Structures are given as structure tokens and as C-alpha cells.
């Protein structure tokens with residue numbers, strides 16, 4: 005399981021930073037891989053409101069960290085934790101820059117009708133602090149989080165909000181803090197960590213492996229977590245494959261092939277599926293491995309992609325036997 009934390013306060017070691025770090029520390033101890041993005045120092049360009057994503061499905065800004073890295077991390081995440089202080093009843097400007105750029109995901113979802121393979125299981129968690137104590141203190145931030153999580157295909161599952169937290173470190177004296185965090189770890193993190201993990205490996209991890217991983221994830225929902233990797237990873241996914249998946253409504257945009265040992269963030273899978281007729285060596289010692297002898301399609305025409313999808317789909321169907329087998 006991979007958790008992406010978005011830290012929205014510009015104050016280093018401030019209350020938001022401390023709250024998010026405490027949550028991620030507990031999640032890591034429960035077995036999750038975690039990563040924090042400091043919004044104030046991420047160098048993300050604000051949305052231009054140009055409408056390009058609504059007509060092209062991608063963001064017009066191609067060369068900033070949002071496009072080159074953060075869109076990809078948001079797609080890989082099983083849980084996105086948005087953490088922000090209340091600033092004038094909203095999220096901080098620094099976090100809002102990242103959120104607004106997710107209009108690209110909104111367009112992919114609502115204009116292009118695409119679904120991320122993790123849509124059934126991804127969760128969104130809001131963490132927030134504020135100095136005052138008014139009844140509606142977190143209403144604005146809750147609404148922003150609701151629509152942000154919807155755009156990134158995450159279910160808004162938990163919110164931890166703390167009033168009367170102002171000076172640096174004040175969050176530490178919240179008596180419920182440890183208990184509140186533990187409740188989320190128990191309810192959401194542990195079940196996600198416990199899912200069976202299947203790693204799909206093809207030569208370059210750019211066509212067959214992502215296709216199989218996405219179909220298996222969609223088919224088996226919360227019973228498994230899939231990832232894909234390459235023995236010699238390509239720089240990008242195969243464009244005809246991504247287009248073929250879009251035809252069945254599955255979104256593989258903003259995903260890139262990873263080296264197979266990085267695909268699960270260093271966590272060992274329960275099953276490796278190697279796809280190919282030549283590179284059939286088990287890539288990971290001590291991990292159960294099966295081979296699907298499916299060659300790369302001879303060309304990248306639409307019909308060939310369709311054939312590959314059907315062939316891999318049949319194999320994915322038969323995975324159910326492994327999924328239903330009791331764990332040793």
C-alpha cells in the first residue's frame with residue numbers, strides 16, 4: 005500500500021507538518037509505504053484556467069513537478085492525505101495550487117469518462133488544524149477536500165480536524181490525537197496493507213504488464229493490489245495500449261513503467277506474473293512466480309491491441325483461483 009501525504013503549511017515543523025508526520029509514521033509502522041510532498045516547496049505552477057485539459061485530457065503545463073512527478077504519484081496512491089492549516093476558512097494557498105491542477109483529473113473523469121484502476125479502493129483523508137473554535141471552522145476546507153478527492157478518484161473516508169491549535173507544536177497537546185490516528189490505521193490502513201499483492205512483469209513494463217495489472221485491479225477490486233514493472237523499464241507506457249484501455253474506460257494516463265523492484269515501493273509481492281515467451285526467469289527470489297507466455301503483439305494496430313487485451317483478460321480471469329486460495 006502506498007500513501008501520499010500533501011503537506012499544505014508553509015511552516016516547517018508546524019502543526020500540520022507534525023500532524024501529517026505522526027499519521028504517516030503510524031501508517032509506515034503498519035506496513036504502508038509513505039511519501040510526503042511539501043506543497044510550499046514543490047515548485048508547482050498554478051492552473052492557468054485555459055481549458056486545455058477539457059479538450060486534450062492532459063495539462064498544458066508539461067514541464068513542472070506536477071506534470072512530471074505529482075500526477076503520477078497521485079495515480080499510484082492507495083490513500084491521499086491532504087493536510088492543511090485553515091487559512092481564512094479554506095486550505096492554504098500552497099496546497100490549493102496542487103489541488104487546482106487536478107482539474108486535469110476532473111476532465112479525464114467527467115469529460116473523457118475514464119476510470120482510474122484504483123477507483124474502487126482509493127481513499128482520501130483530510131487532516132487540518134486551526135487557531136479559533138467556531139462551529140463552521142472546517143466547513144470550507146471540508147468542501148474543498150470533498151471535491152478534490154472526487155476528482156482524483158478517492159473516497160473521502162476520514163477527517164481529523166483540531167480547533168484551538170495556533171502556536172508551533174500546539175497540536176502535540178491534543179489529547180485525542182494518538183487515538184484518532186490509530187482509528188484510521190485500524191479501519192483503513194491495515195485492511196489495505198493486508199490485500200494480496202500481485203506484481204506483473206514484462207520486458208519493458210510498458211504494454212503487457214500495465215494492461216494486465218489494470219484489468220486485474222479493476223476486476224478484483226479490494227481483494228488484491230496490483231503493480232507493474234519492467235526488467236528494463238521503458239521511459240513511457242505504450243501510447244496505443246493506453247488508447248486501447250481508454251476505449252474500455254480505463255485510465256492509464258500519467259502512469260510510467262517502474263523498475264520491477266520499485267513497483268511495490270520495496271514491499272515484497274505475494275505473486276509475480278511474468279508475461280512473455282523469452283524473459284521467463286523468476287525475477288524475485290523466494291516469491292511465487294507464474295509465467296503467462298504471451299508475446300508482445302507484432303504491431304500496435306487497434307486490432308492487435310484488442311487481441312492482446314482479450315488474451316490477457318482470459319488469463320486475468322483465471323487468477324481468481326490463486327486469489328481464492330487461502331494464504332499459507
Ligand SMILES: Cc1cc2nc3c(=O)[nH]c(=O)nc-3n(C[C@H](O)[C@H](O)[C@H](O)COP(=O)(O)O)c2cc1C
Nearest residue numbers: 013015018019020089091092093134135136169170
Ligand atoms: C494566513 C493565515 C490565515 C489564517 N486563517 C485562520 C482562520 O481563518 N481561522 C483560524 O482559526 N485560524 C487561522 N489561522 C491560524 C492557523 O490556522 C493556525 O495557526 C495553525 O495552527 C497553523 O498551522 P501550521 O503550524 O501548520 O502552519 C490562519 C493563519 C494564517 C497564517
